[in-house]
Amino acid sequence: MTAKSIIIIGAGLAGLATGCYGQMNGFKTKIFEMQTKPGGVCVSWKRHGYTFDYAIHNLFGIISSSADNKVWRELGALHGLKTYSFREFVQIEDTDGKAFTVYTNLDELERHLMALSPSDKEKISEFVKVCRRFSGYDIFAAMGGGFGTMIRLLPVLRSLMKYSKITVEDYAKGFSDPFLQKAFPTIEYDVPGVPVLIPMIFLSALNKGDGGWPIGGSLALSKNIERRYLELGGEIAYRSKVVKILVENDNAVGVQLEDGSQHLADIIVSAADGHSTIFGMLDGKYVNDSIRAYYKSYPKTISFGFEVWYGVNREFRGEPHSLVLFQTEPVTFEGREYNRLDVEIFNFDSSLAPPGKTVVKVVLDSNYDYWHKLSKDTKAYTEAKRRIADIIAERLDTRFSGFKDQIEAVDVATPVSVEHWLAAYRGYCVPYPAPKEFAKAVSKNGVSKTLPGLQGFHMVGQWAGAFYSTNQVTSMGRDLVKQLCKKDNKKFVTTTAD
Ligand SMILES: Cc1cc2nc3c(=O)[nH]c(=O)nc-3n(C[C@H](O)[C@H](O)[C@H](O)COP(=O)(O)OP(=O)(O)OC[C@H]3O[C@@H](n4cnc5c(N)ncnc54)[C@H](O)[C@@H]3O)c2cc1C
Incomplete structure (x- = not known):
């Protein structure tokens, strides 16, 4: 019997993983x-x-x-890569120099919090106790693994439910200390509506050393999985943009590339941007209310x-790798005012910079329409990017004296960059929560793992x-791939890279 063929759109981690297991x-x-x-x-990039x-x-x-490590071993993701686990998740600094360090070791975190605000003893104990309890479980892995693995979470199910309903912002209101009230919501980048459960789960994993940075960074990880895929006999065509998914009698049968060439397969999987797959490559012909509502509900x-990013001729020795810096005067960005800067200092990975030098990155929420309008005039767009990079550098200079003069390289990515580079709808580099009426269904089944009325087609990612x-x-x-094997009455098998 000849092997069934699968075409996968996109060599992000989801597409590569699908290819490996296939x-x-x-x-x-x-x-x-x-x-x-x-x-x-x-x-x-360099x-x-x-x-x-x-x-x-x-x-x-x-x-x-950890359960997730099995997948990394199967994908050869960490092959030859050292990992670095951080002492702190993030350090939040107020304008008066007061600092809240979110230590990844829960004992250290508890001691530090108690010293910061003794009157919040009860709240602090509650937070740390829950994180410690969660530390005994592989929560993320179990959550993604269906009923069979969810059952392992029974002892902590009530806590999971409870803290999934409280946002980080609301949880912070329970502290009596004004600095903790202000600092706590920023531990998770202040993503609006994030439940306090998320930092709790992160800290529960980090506390046992099950989180960290792969030395070499994102591309080193992706290249490892690409190598595994190629070693397994998979094929990748780069510079090959899919513009259309070919459909016959509501069956996906192939893809058409930008150069007009057509390629056929038994199964088509899109691991690309959701909007461009559903409304672009498939012309919006296979949608339901939930999909429509999701793509209409994008946040501003x-x-x-x-x-x-700044390439800086400086070591940043002893500085935390992640900082939230509250500002005395707000930073005006896209016409909005920001009272803080979120900074990452890559001083823990010497492979990212020449000796004695460091990469520093600052991240802000951004509005696609603002940059899209500007991008029509290349000069104005470039100038606006440079201006904000200069303003941020000025601010960093007050925390790291001499910073501005030590900058040797700068680069900026806006939502328009992401739109060009990933064909990402409105430049979204990460998805956003589903609208309330569909939230439960989406958290269980995703937005579009399959599309209504279309056979032979799947989405991952x-x-x-x-x-x-x-x-x-x-x-x-x-x-x-497990599901496809089941459909064919085949035993699903995996191997590890080593
Ligand atoms: C800033 C940031 C920080 C993050 N931090 C973390 C973290 O600390 N830990 C963590 O676990 N996760 C983190 N994530 C999340 C994680 O990186 C992503 O969820 C994951 O990598 C997404 O992979 P994907 O394959 O689903 O999508 P993508 O990475 O978007 O891949 C989609 C691929 O499809 C390709 N494509 C699109 N359209 C076409 C087309 N028409 N034809 C051909 N190819 C196409 C694109 O070029 C791309 O390669 C972070 C994400 C971001 C953006």
């Missing part, structure tokens, strides 16, 4: 990727000897006992939408799931 299970797979390298958002990393901060599942600003995490999107690829 190859392990006897499918003949081919990935079409519009870019010149793998990884999608999980990528980096500027004047510095490596500017776009995405990950903490990769979870790095210790061999995009989390991580604007990123600026952060847009299909409306959830962003490297672990989640690679597991989606694994789950899809």
Whole structure:
């Protein structure tokens, strides 16, 4: 019997993982990727000897006992890569110099919080106790693994439910200390509406050392998975943008590339942007109310939408890798006022900069329409990017005296950059929450793992799931191939890279 063929659109982590598991299970797979390298958002590039990393901060599942580590081993993701676990998740600094360090060791965190605000003893104990309890479970892995694995979470189910309903902002109101009230909501980048459960789960994993940075960063991780895919016999065509999914009698049968060439397969999987897949490549012919509502409900600003990198001739020795710096005077950006800057200092990975030098990144929420309008005039767009990079550098100079003069390289990404580079709808680099009426269904089944009325077609990745995490999107690829094997009455098999 000849092997069934699968065409995969997109060589981000979801597409690569789907390809790897497909190859392990006897499918003949081919990935079409519009870019010149793998990884999608999980990528980096060089500027004047510095490596500017776009995405990950903490990769979870790095210790061999964790459930997610199994997937990383199957994908060869960490092969040959050292990982670095941070002492702090983030440090939040007020204008008067007061600092809240979110230590990843829960004992250290508890001591620090008690010293910061003894009157909040009860609230602090509650927070740390829940994180400690969650530390005994692989919560993210279990959540993504269906009923069978969810059952393992029974002992903590009530806590999971409780803290999933309280936002970080509301939880912070329970502290009596004004600085903690102000600082606590920023521990998770202040993404609006994030439940306090999320930092609790992050800290529960980090406390046991199950999170960290792969030395080499996002692209090193993506390249490892690409290598695994190729070693398994998979094929990737770069510079190959899919413009159309070919459909016959409501069956997806192939893809058409920008150059007009057509390619056929038994199964088509899109691991690309959701909107461009559903409303572009498929002309919006296979949608339902939930999909329509999701893509109409985009928030005004995009989390991580604007990123600026500086290559700096400075070591930043002893500085935390992640800082929230409250500002005495707000920073005006896109006509809005920001009272803080979120800063990452890549002083822990010497492979990203020449000796004695460091990459620093600042991330802000951003509005697509603002940059889209500006981008019609290349000069104005470039000037606006440079201006805001200069303003931020001025602010960093007050915290790191001499910073401005030590800058050797700068780069800026706006939502328009992301739109060009990933064909991402309105420049969203990560998905946003589903509208309330569909939230429950979307959290259970994603937005568009399949499309109504279309056979032979699947979607994987952060847009299909409306959830962003490297672990989640690679597991989606694994789950899809498992499902395809079941349909063919085949045993699902996996192998590890080593
Ligand atoms: C700033 C940021 C920080 C993050 N931090 C973390 C973190 O700390 N830890 C963590 O676990 N996760 C993190 N994430 C999330 C994680 O990186 C993503 O969820 C995940 O990498 C998304 O992978 P994907 O394959 O679903 O999508 P993408 O990476 O978007 O891949 C889609 C691919 O499809 C390609 N494509 C699109 N259209 C076409 C077309 N028409 N034809 C051919 N190819 C096409 C694109 O070029 C791209 O390569 C972060 C994400 C961002 C943006």
